[in-house]
């Protein structure tokens with residue numbers, strides 16, 4: 314049986330204007346489909362447009378033109394539903410150092426309007442192996458733990474799709490393996506995964522399908 318597309322991108326363009334004379338075509342008529350239940354790798358060199366693509370899905374960056382459909386929702390008509398359907402693990406680590414992992418996840422759940430009784434904070438902490446650290450200051454966590462906490466944060470609203478932007482940049486080999494285990498187990502539970510990387514070996518090892526992004530369009 315054919316799997317359904319959970320993300321469908323048509324002729325997506327993003328032009329950044331630096332000043333009146335200079336502009337950058339970060340995305341150039343990008344066409345892309347991601348199928349339900351797969352791990353899709355978006356591979357490309359620095360500056361290829363990977364983060365721009367993800368930030369458009371996240372609602373952080375506004376597209377210049379084109380169509381984005383996520384989980385059956387059109388980004389122009391239902392931006393909220395698009396955002397509710399995805400959990401994003403950003404490229405930059407940006408967690409408040411003075412909150413504990415548990416507190417941080419509770420705050421995030423609050424932001425999404427999830428009632429106390431419907432929260433799965435402890436389950437998520439277990440999934441990313443941060444149970445022991447759940448009440449420690451985030452600033453005392455290692456780099457790999459902080460990244461796993463970002464993964465946890467993206468899971469709070471139980472999205473069917475999770476997107477990781479360069480998840481292993483600056484993460485050591487052991488923790489990288491750990492992170493992959495987490496991602497695989499999420500995928501086995503039915504979550505569709507998209508990850509970006511500039512390491513071809515990583516993409517080959519982890520992903521069911523790979524798209525190569527170069528200068529804002531899909532090369533293969």
Ligand code: ADP
Nearest residue numbers: 329337339357358359360361362363364365366
């Ligand atoms: P990647 O994540 O693949 O490294 P990016 O999406 O970050 O690529 O960047 C794609 C291109 O867009 C680059 O040329 C980058 O300099 C440019 N760019 C990204 N963000 C901005 C921005 N906020 N303003 C202007 N140019 C940007």
Ligand code: MG
Nearest residue numbers: 363364404479
């Ligand atoms: Mg990037």
